[in-house]
Amino acid sequence: MTIERIMSSMFKADPVFKASPESIGSLIEAIHNGAIALPDFQRSFVWDPKRTVELLKSIISRYPAGTLLTWEQSSNVKFGSRPFEGAPVAEQDTERLVLDGQQRLTALYQALTGTGDYHFFMRVWPFIDRASGSLLSLEDVDLDIALMAYDLTGRMRFDPLNEDWQIANGVFPISTYDRLRPWFKKLARSVETDSVAADHLEEVLNQFRDTYLQPLESYSFPVVDLPAKTSLVAVCNIFETLNKSGKVLGPFELLTAKFYPTGVHLRDLWDTACQQYPLIVDFGVDPYNVLQAISLRSRGSAQRFDVLNRLNASGVREHWDATVAAFADVLDMLKRECGVISAQWLPYSMVVVPMAAVYPEVAQLRPQYRAPARERLRQYYWCTVFTENFDQGANSQAGADYKLLREWVIGSSQDAPEAVSEFNVTDYDLLNARANKKALFRGFVTLLIQSGAKDFLTAQAITNLDQKGFILDGARFFPKVWLDTSSNNPDGHSSDLILNRLMIDKSLRRAIKDRPFGEYVAAQEEFDRRKYSDVLSSHLVDDGEGSGLERSDYNLFLQERLTLLVEQIEEVTGQSLIYESEG
Template sequence: MTSLENIPVKYSDLISEIETGQVKIPQFQRKFVWDIKSSAKLLDSIIKGYPIGTFIYWRTNERLRAVRDIGNIRLPEPKDGEYVNFVLDGQQRLTSLFATLKGLVIADEEGKTTDYSEMYVDFNAAEDQEIIITDPSKLPNNTFMKVTDLMEGSLTQLAAFPPEYHKSIENYKKIIQSYTFSVINLKNAPIDVATEVFTRLNVGGKSLTLFEIMVAKTYDSKRKFDLSEKYDELKEELTASHYDTIPSATVLQVVSILLEKDCTRKQILKLEKEKFINIWDEATSCIKQSVDFFRSYGISVSRILPYNALVVPFSYYFHLNKKNPTGEIKKRLEDFFWRASLGFRYSSGVESKLAQDIEKIEVIQNGGLPKYEWAVNVTEEFIENNGWFSTSKAFIKAILCLYAIKKPKCFDSNLNVIMDNSWLKIASSKNYHHYFPKSWMQKNYKDWDYFYVNHILNITIVDDFLNKRRIRTKSPATYMKTFEKENEDLKATMRSHYIDIEKDGIWENDYEKFYHNRLKRVTKEINKFIISQDSTGPLEKYEDIEEIEPETLE
């Protein structure tokens, strides 16, 4: 049972615990940032008998990832099974004190070093003045001494000072050695409680993420397992596949789903370290298979994936079956993908829904068709009403996926448009082109609400150069005439964007005709991927419009 123990600790015991490796800084603590003047003020408070606050330790025999020693100096490692005191509060004070009394040289992240031995006791300072100083250049010789000499100097060194200062030397040394530090031990607490205490103590700082906690919890030096490094390796591999935006939280969800068929924060924190490490390679392999499936399907970058959480159920599928899905199973997985993407499935309550959805994956894997408890609306009206273009919306990303799987071609060359996460980050990216440019629409279609101008139906995915340099604010009829001269396959090119260059009013700059034709075409295409079920009601039948045949897009 978690308990608190308030204990006084003498100077010699505090220093001994640090030097023997019993006191450590957990990796989730921020770096040491106090400068030498702040450290001098701390020791000055001790010399004057002022309280300096309480140190709060988490006392445990757990071993955390890459813990830092006090002052970043190499200290002995405690033996297996021995308790360690991880500093939850007081790191800056504790490090300052240790660095000062031991005269450490500490380097910051930029390589700049500070020599904490350059701290001095001013024998002539009055009590209302600073007794501990960092610059003695203006003091007479033999009226000051280094703090390190005060605490560890030989009798010969101390006796070399004028006799009138011997009493002060003895008194200051005695004050530091007899100073009682206040320490609270948090005992028998699990790591999630300890990190919650840390977060509450550091209310002005950034709360620890679940990943940071699991990095600390799953570290194993014997097995050379460092979750932070493992995730970096995975991310580097995914970068080559343009799926580097998959967050660490999703990876943790995959691991937990494979182990426990549950991925709540509480469940992830309860995962046993050995099981976590044992399943890691399998989990990352399943993630990479999921990415390969999405890419082969046509979703070549993760930035347009409607939900990162989609990686979880698909990883679970590849955990059950290492082969790529074919036939009816593939169609049912596609059905699941589009239902989750268009039905706002993971917009809230993600963890509980993922636990439900892996049961659906099991049904699909066993050749069945799962029942879905949420409806998916694929009517023209719904697409029209929810089409405001914003790359933060899962529904919009789903439509972008629809565009992507048709392999959109460059207007001028009929070559595939290169899609990259760095280009598709925000809605204002030059790779998202309003086919009827916004500024042109404001001048020529003043009666149209801007909502329908900045609509996903007016968005095409193009190369950055084409958008910036060649199209700009020209009307479609104008810039399309230019591309018609350069690209003899322009009709096929535009079909890859769900646009019929001859029937959609392009040459007449007829936005209304373009908008409604593309709406019908996009809606009809989405319906192909949804397997109708009675539980969600019959799907609406759409007015016939010339279909974009897949073979024309190859």
């Protein structure tokens, strides 16, 4: 194929979207009659009046004020929508939904139609040179004193809607920008007693309208308009690309709009779920993860394309309640039985998805069968954490795991999920793992907590402490400054190894500073040595005579702790590690 034919075929292809300018006047009219509306997942109008004033100043100055993103609606598929705040209920079918630009368009609609709690006003005199009776150029206009906003719901010393007050102060409501001729006539004759001078001032006022108020109707925004056939996946990607700094439009928001006309109100369902299950709030569960779990149960996939395009309202109706309850049950199990005391220490939020998708069947088992099923779920969790199976392709991994996990946990299948059946963790991996491997580090911390790690100050189990007052923080047994001296670290091990990490209260970390932990403790007379040894043991540390900690031997310390850690991992995973380290 020649380059000419390739180029020709490229330019004949249907565009992904079209971009064109649209005037404020046409946009306001479309908002008013309902041709343009908001998807019901969009947040409410939140701008304060100062931001609206700044936008009006940009419009009057003809400065760029950003682009808008809209999405055409087809007659076959309708998304839940609502009118802009202050606009009447639509009398016609919505033609387009605004995905990006709600705040700007709402601000302009309310300012130019006189709706909302705040009304916006403009002084004419900052635009006119009273001495020469001529219109000032924009560079000479102080827009900061020319525009103002009044809250008409509050108590005021004057009524800004009173025409006599307006004439006396040369102030008019911006909402009357398109019908000011009679007002200008009254203003000119109230200021100038001579008819010729009054006529001249009236002409200058009309010039002011044509120069500075005309943009309030003719100013055009570049509008990116997505065609109706644009897929939900593409809408997500496009919105995220164009709206990096704004509110993220995710699959949950899109499905909220998609299912709304069917009577499935996802936002209401989610609010109810958060009220019923506080753990969901405490762990910051993303409602989209719930939909992914439902998609696993109904469609066998957690991929975004499948959730957006194949999950239907009936599937949500059927599985929502059980799946939401399952999320709470799984999180409770992880918190009570796996050391995940808070969202901060959950290695992968995605690992909860396949577990929650399976759990409704676990909950229905008889007690004698439920206990071993929960044990397998815990085994799956620990194996997943230490194999780091969700570091890449978490959605695909969740789908693959669910198919095996369900039958392995509640059925008779011996085919375990990949993390269990292909467990290939080596002691060398653990020895050299650094704390920046977040999931593995969190797994290490929660394993310590699950194994009974105690607080160094109170000698109480961390799980028994008030988590609001106790701030778990990571310190180093052997700090970097100390290890940077070659004599203290002849083998050159990094100071940031997971095995060098000590989980203590934040206040204690500040007290230790850059000293080796053993040296700090030795200087503390109030430390009970027997309790201290017991607490260290709970953190998988040997402090006996000749130990690496006691001798300040970093390499020996790492090997000793590695041995204890491997024992714990093998216990919770039910698997044997591969031994590769040189010892």
